Amino acid sequence: MGKKLYENVVVKKFVEKWAGKEAVEVLKYFLKSKRPLRDEVIAEKAGMRVTEVRTILNRLHYRGIANYDKKRDDKTGWYTYTWRIDTKKIVELILEEQQELLEKLEKEREVQENYTLFTCKGGCVEFPFEIAAEYQFKCPECGRDMNCIDGAIKKRHLSKQINKVRKVIEELKMLK
Ligand SMILES: [Zn+2]
Numbered sequence: 001m002g003k004k005l006y007e008n009v010v011v012k013k014f015v016e017k018w019a020g021k022e023a024v025e026v027l028k029y030f031l032k033s034k035r036p037l038r039d040e041v042i043a044e045k046a047g048m049r050v051t052e053v054r055t056i057l058n059r060l061h062y063r064g065i066a067n068y069d070k071k072r073d074d075k076t077g078w079y080t081y082t083w084r085i086d087t088k089k090i091v092e093l094i095l096e097e098q099q100e101l102l103e104k105l106e107k108e109r110e111v112q113e114n115y116t117l118f119t120c121k122g123g124c125v126e127f128p129f130e131i132a133a134e135y136q137f138k139c140p141e142c143g144r145d146m147n148c149i150d151g152a153i154k155k156r157h158l159s160k161q162i163n164k165v166r167k168v169i170e171e172l173k174m175l176k
Helices: 002-007 009-019 023-033 039-046 050-062 087-114 129-134 151-175
Strands: 066-072 079-085 117-119
Touching (some): 002 009, 002 023, 002 087, 009 087, 009 151, 023 039, 039 050, 050 066
Antiparallel strands (some): 066 079
16 A cells, blocks of 8 residues: 555645645655654655754644654664654545545535526626626626626536546545
């Protein structure tokens, strides 16, 4: 599962979003080694600065993805941090995010199916007939005329997006 996880585009994007571009590299070393690693070791392997690696790990820690054990070196008096990556947590968090997105898209499609929506040329706002009528079909944002939106294109677009998200969710469930 390890290798598949960091090659998964959705996983990559998620990790990048929360911890920066370099985070994928850091994740890769963890998943390859399959055991806890010290931040200095990762920095050396990845050719990064230790502070950079720590920043990434702290960000992942904040999301509950990375955890550490802190130990004091008796000789030097310095602390060492040994980190673990919770891969299940990554998948869980992305699944949550994707489920939310799916719900949002499905609701949007429902609105498109049940209402005729009106908007101006700039697309500032979208209103159902009753509200657009209250504004006398003038956009409250820019003052231009509001016209009926051709829902078919939007509905098709939404359906496509919904199918995509469903596929992502299926893939993630297999990684779990
Ligand atoms: Zn407008």
